[in-house]
Amino acid sequence: FEKEMARLDRLNLVGQMAAGIGHEVRNPLTTIRGFLQLMEGKDEFAKSKGYIKLMIEELDRANLIISEFLSLAKNKTVDLRPLNLNTLIENLFPLLQADAMVSDKNIKTELQDIEVLSLDEKEIRQLILNLVRNGMEAMSRNGTLTLNTFMDGDRVVLAVQDEGCGIKDQDIEKLGTPFFTTKESGTGLGLATCYSISARHNAQIDIETGNSGTTFYVKFKTKQKY
Ligand code: ADP
Numbered sequence: 571f572e573k574e575m576a577r578l579d580r581l582n583l584v585g586q587m588a589a590g591i592g593h594e595v596r597n598p599l600t601t602i603r604g605f606l607q608l609m610e611g612k613d614e615f616a617k618s619k620g621y622i623k624l625m626i627e628e629l630d631r632a633n634l635i636i637s638e639f640l641s642l643a644k645n646k647t648v649d650l651r652p653l654n655l656n657t658l659i660e661n662l663f664p665l666l667q668a669d670a671m672v673s674d675k676n677i678k679t680e681l682q683d684i685e686v687l688s689l690d691e692k693e694i695r696q697l698i699l700n701l702v703r704n705g706m707e708a709m710s711r712n713g714t715l716t717l718n719t720f721m722d723g724d725r726v727v728l729a730v731q732d733e734g735c736g737i738k739d740q741d742i743e744k745l746g747t748p749f750f751t752t753k754e755s756g757t758g759l760g761l762a763t764c765y766s767i768s769a770r771h772n773a774q775i776d777i778e779t780g781n782s783g784t785t786f787y788v789k790f791k792t793k794q795k796y
């Protein structure tokens with residue numbers, strides 16, 4: 571028991587340190603970005619516009635990595651409340667649709683009657699966003715992403731199904747490893763975050779993948795003991 575407590579303390583410390591560093595690093599980045607933007611608009615820097623644009627893009631990338639890393643490292647206690655997953659998806663849908671439209675893709679939902687779950691709304695939002703973004707990124711133009719919910723015995727299942735490129739056998743076991751990415755500008759933190767959110771909800775993630783696309787299943791238990 572003492573060993574377990576010590577481990578938790580360490581985890582907490584790492585999380586707190588990560589949050590602290592993230593904060594301390596992000597502030598100066600924000601300042602630099604602000605000044606770069608100011609310079610971008612000035613005639614005297616017209617010749618360097620290309621460089622300035624590049625610097626801003628790189629800063630945005632650093633910021634993205636910090637944000638995703640923080641949401642992963644934050645060893646937070648989940649704020650569980652009774653929530654219908656369908657309602658959450660319906661609320662999130664306009665945002666997802668806007669995302670899809672920008673890249674010429676389609677998104678639809680097929681929501682069946684499901685039991686109310688104990689969920690941390692913010693975290694489940696993040697989980698859905700990450701899975702949907704991956705699905706979108708895996709598809710070429712006009713592909714359709716489908717969000718399904720249904721009951722499987724006493725479990726509530728969320729299925730995120732895409733018509734994308736599928737996942738190679740040798741990559742499947744690496745999924746969820748922080749910083750594993752096959753994308754040129756990926757962070758490799760999206761799925762790691764999904765797995766940790768899922769674990770905090772006592773849920774399970776299963777994957778089906780092939781040439782015609784990939785489906786991520788998040789399976790929630792309804793009869794929870796906390
Ligand atoms: P990132 O999206 O930044 O690459 P993720 O952790 O979200 O990081 O995903 C890790 C890797 O898993 C991706 O680079 C991709 O190779 C693979 N992957 C995840 N979801 C899908 C999907 N729906 N279809 C195909 N590959 C996927």
Ligand code: MG
Nearest residue numbers: 703704760761
């Ligand atoms: Mg991703």
